[in-house]
Amino acid sequence: MKKFLFIFLFLGVSTVVCQNKQVLYNWEVTPQTLLLNPGSIVSGRFHAGVPLGSGFHFNVGSSGVSVFDVFADDGVDINTKITNTISRLSSRDFFTVNQQLDVINFGWLSKGFDPMYFSGGMYQELDVIAYFPKDIALLAWEGNRNYIGKAFDFNHISARADLLTVYHFGVNKQVSKKLTAGVRFKLYSSMVSVSSTRNKGAFKTALRPGSVNIYEHTVTDLDAEVKTSGFISLDGLEQSQVSKKLLGRALLGGNLGIGFDVGMTYQFDKQLSLTASVLDLGAIFHTKDTERYKATGDYTLDGIELIFPELESDQSTIPYYDNLEDDIVREIPVDTLNTGYTQLRPTKINAALHYDFGRFVGDKGGCNCKNNGTKQKRVSQAGFQYFSIFRPRGLQMAGTLYYTRSFGNTISIKTTYTLDRYSAKNIGAGMFLNIADINLFLAADNLLQMSNLAKANSVSLQVGLNYILN
């Protein structure tokens, strides 16, 4: 299992904070932009990604803490720094890891009466999000002594991790002179999945006048669940068997799901355009190899009441402790279920306004003839991008200002400034190189933090190698 994950992580782990690929979005020169907006304007006739190398995206991020906050070599005791960090973070802070590896990526222009650009492929994705379980962390780190009367909320436990492959096929069509639209169908194959979200209930230690003992320890309205899929059958297997099993699931042998992306580009005029896309509108149906652990109930613990019974010599004492354990199990049962469940994919929304300016790129006389001359490509583009993703606790959003500059058809650079929950000073940049139809791109963000990643709240990297025939 570890080996398999390592291979995936080593080869393809790529995550950008929040799954936001702001540098790649609408960067028309890369085939990966079609994955971010199936309604992008496509200028090529054919593209094929280098298998396992056409696109790699990695992002890790945390919204409220950096490595430096805890591990700074500043002479302060690390336990003090952890205490301060727990105190500063809220239950809405989160940690994310997202990685995507393009295994296959291809596309072609279908000529004829009604030209359309078809594209498809398969990629692997690891997506992890864990909200900071503030109350639980506080309870574990400090205990309840300094928090008598405080309700520790189980709702703070919210996390989800998915490892899956995605098979996709999309079609992109210029609907009118102004509108280009696209749709992409997706088939998900889940390898492993674990999640615990929407938990309810609280634990409290309280002093209550008139109670039978000094405290009342109460668990109220508990409704907590951990859902797993794909783990049971891996239990006890050798590493090689685990790898084989996961590979089988990657090849459509896992729990399947369906979804789709939609997108569009609307050109107001030859310089101003609007793009938008909705990605991963879909769900995975976990029907096999599932195990769910569910705890519900209420319970009040007062300690153990001794009643000093009058016992005969052959009578045993009252099993107070066993009775207490039985009471807890009866009042807060933990059920293990093997029933299936459906899990929505984290849907993403992109939208952007783009303005082209500067002289025309020498692209067949400045006219993109495959798009019926609807857009003349200029050397510069600037605009504003919006990104959001549905997470267990609601939308996470980011806004990006960007500038793209083309140097002929050989090189293109894009710089971005992004504002999100992680940072207010996120500068990103990407460079695209096209030599003899071989297309290589590299993009990263949080460049200001590159000199010391320890201080960065997020790090993102994307690289890819494709063959594009224009």
Next chain:
Amino acid sequence: MDVKITKLFFIFVSMLLCVCCFDDTDFDQANDVLVTPAIELDLIYFNLEASKFYDYTNNTEILVVQDTTDLDFLGGDDITNILKGADFFFEFTNSIPRSFNVSFDFLNQDNVSKYLMQTTVASATADQPVVSYFIQSLDELQIKELTKAKKVLVTVTIPSSSQDLTGVLNLQSKTTYYLQIEQ
């Protein structure tokens, strides 16, 4: 032109790779992480009626009453390794016009005493309940003995009793456990 651009591209990549680092950090600090929660937990409680100290069938005093309960969570290597201290707090409210000796004897599975706590409860006066407190703090060495125990035997001793004795001896108790979890 292409050569220059290619060079530029690789300079960009090299810069990214070269400048990335973790400065001014010390990851060895992870070895110093010490989780030290202090946990407050109710222990035992009882309401002992004065009638418990008299045998009405045989018209004789009962000067000693006892009860016992397992405290399974105390024993075991897991708790022994992380429990570094404990404060036991007992609050007695006595409305019986007698004083009491109360002992808490922590026994192992073979009923061998591993740790003993004893206290005296003051007598009620003129029908007024009297509140007595008993606090016992255990250091790490004492805790080592305590965690060998699996149960507690509570013994309440009254100096004298009678059939017309009335009132209640109430006990409420809690423990503060000081844990220390290292890497």
